[in-house]
Amino acid sequence: MKKRPGLGIVGYGGFGEFTAQVYAQMPQVRIVAITDVDVARRESAAERYHARAYADLTALLADPEVDIVVINTPPWLHASQAMAAAEAGKHIFLEKPLATELEDADILLAKLKKRQVHLTIDYVLRHVPVYETLLKVTKSGLLGDVTYMRLENVASNEALHDQHWFWQRLYSGGIFIEHGVHFFDLCNQISGGHPVHVSGAAHSGPNDRQDRVMAAVTYANGTLANFYHAFDRPAILEQTVLRVVLERGSIVVTGWIPDHLELEGTLPAEQRNQLESLLGVPLTVRDVPAPVGISGATAGQLVQATLDRADRNADYVEAVKRGMADFVMQIQQPDYTPLVTFAGCI
Numbered sequence: 001m002k003k004r005p006g007l008g009i010v011g012y013g014g015f016g017e018f019t020a021q022v023y024a025q026m027p028q029v030r031i032v033a034i035t036d037v038d039v040a041r042r043e044s045a046a047e048r049y050h051a052r053a054y055a056d057l058t059a060l061l062a063d064p065e066v067d068i069v070v071i072n073t074p075p076w077l078h079a080s081q082a083m084a085a086a087e088a089g090k091h092i093f094l095e096k097p098l099a100t101e102l103e104d105a106d107i108l109l110a111k112l113k114k115r116q117v118h119l120t121i122d123y124v125l126r127h128v129p130v131y132e133t134l135l136k137v138t139k140s141g142l143l144g145d146v147t148y149m150r151l152e153n154v155a156s157n158e159a160l161h162d163q164h165w166f167w168q169r170l171y172s173g174g175i176f177i178e179h180g181v182h183f184f185d186l187c188n189q190i191s192g193g194h195p196v197h198v199s200g201a202a203h204s205g206p207n208d209r210q211d212r213v214m215a216a217v218t219y220a221n222g223t224l225a226n227f228y229h230a231f232d233r234p235a236i237l238e239q240t241v242l243r244v245v246l247e248r249g250s251i252v253v254t255g256w257i258p259d260h261l262e263l264e265g266t267l268p269a270e271q272r273n274q275l276e277s278l279l280g281v282p283l284t285v286r287d288v289p290a291p292v293g294i295s296g297a298t299a300g301q302l303v304q305a306t307l308d309r310a311d312r313n314a315d316y317v318e319a320v321k322r323g324m325a326d327f328v329m330q331i332q333q334p335d336y337t338p339l340v341t342f343a344g345c346i
């Protein structure tokens with residue numbers, strides 16, 4: 001397919017609206033169709049993008065101008081809608097999660113193989129500049145292997161009223177599946193390994209709402225990790241911190257769409273230029289005396305760097321664009337290796 005692919009948007013809620021505005025600015029794609037069970041929303045969106053409004057997915061799939069089906073509905077619908085799109089021979093740009101049940105994910109991936117259509121999951125964090133930098137540094141090995149990761153993501157529940165699908169595990173899959181998948185995916189990349197052991201715990205608040213979850217993960221390569229998510233506070237107290245500990249240093253990244261990174265570590269003087277060019281900011285070097293009272297302890301030099309992004313929202317928009325651009329390349333260029341693959345899953 002060499003033409004500009006037509007997007008058929010399924011679900012025009014909060015995220016559907018945000019991403020449609022971004023796709024509308026992209027020369028690589030055009031929005032041709034929209035469906036949402038909310039009639040007013042689908043009609044106003046269709047008018048805005050000069051697209052066709054359809055009453056349901058079946059009608060949208062019958063539109064020959066739709067090349068890529070963009071699924072932004074609540075999680076429990078993802079697998080069945082993606083399955084229908086694959087059946088219709090359409091490519092699928094799927095919001096996370098892939099499915100709320102493992103069995104559905106397996107069936108869907110098997111179907112994709114048979115129908116020869118492409119599917120990607122919108123792991124938007126993979127395209128965020130601060131995480132791209134973090135990954136370059138961890139993969140370089142300049143500070144050694146990753147030994148430990150700790151994610152703390154404390155988020156607001158203010159926009160999540162009692163009846164919201166987010167609180168119903170049948171509809172959302174729960175916090176780890178609806179939201180935590182971003183960070184499991186990211187940390188799998190950072191570790192470079194795959195999880196072999198997971199244990200977890202959760203807290204339920206009023207109305208049996210599971211609002212805090214945590215997991216301890218062991219990766220095959222020995223990396224250990226802790227993940228904590230809570231949707232239990234006002235928006236002004238939101239905070240996301242990812243700490244990555246390496247053999248010879250540590251990196252701390254802050255923000256849901258991160259805009260701040262701090263690195264500290266030791267490495268030979270001749271490798272500092274390489275680290276600086278990966279980070280894109282200068283290193284400062286500090287002489288550190290040997291700790292007192294430890295026999296055989298050595299003095300050394302500690303390198304430090306701080307990276308700040310000017311505009312977090314602009315980075316989010318750019319990440320959404322890159323995710324779609326990556327998928328279009330995957331569809332149009334047979335030799336292209338996309339960022340999100342299902343290697344090892346099917």
Ligand SMILES: NC(=O)c1ccc[n+]([C@@H]2O[C@H](COP(=O)([O-])OP(=O)(O)OC[C@H]3O[C@@H](n4cnc5c(N)ncnc54)[C@H](O)[C@@H]3O)[C@@H](O)[C@H]2O)c1
Binds near residue numbers: 072077095123
């Ligand atoms: N990647 C990210 O950064 C990110 C951020 C936010 C949300 N999301 C994901 O986006 C998806 C949607 O989240 P949201 O916050 O926009 O939810 P939302 O509730 O605001 O929007 C969902 C929309 O889907 C519509 N819908 C429901 N059933 C439908 C059906 N059968 N056919 C067509 N439309 C239907 C609803 O009317 C609504 O407009 C979720 O999977 C969520 O996890 C991703």
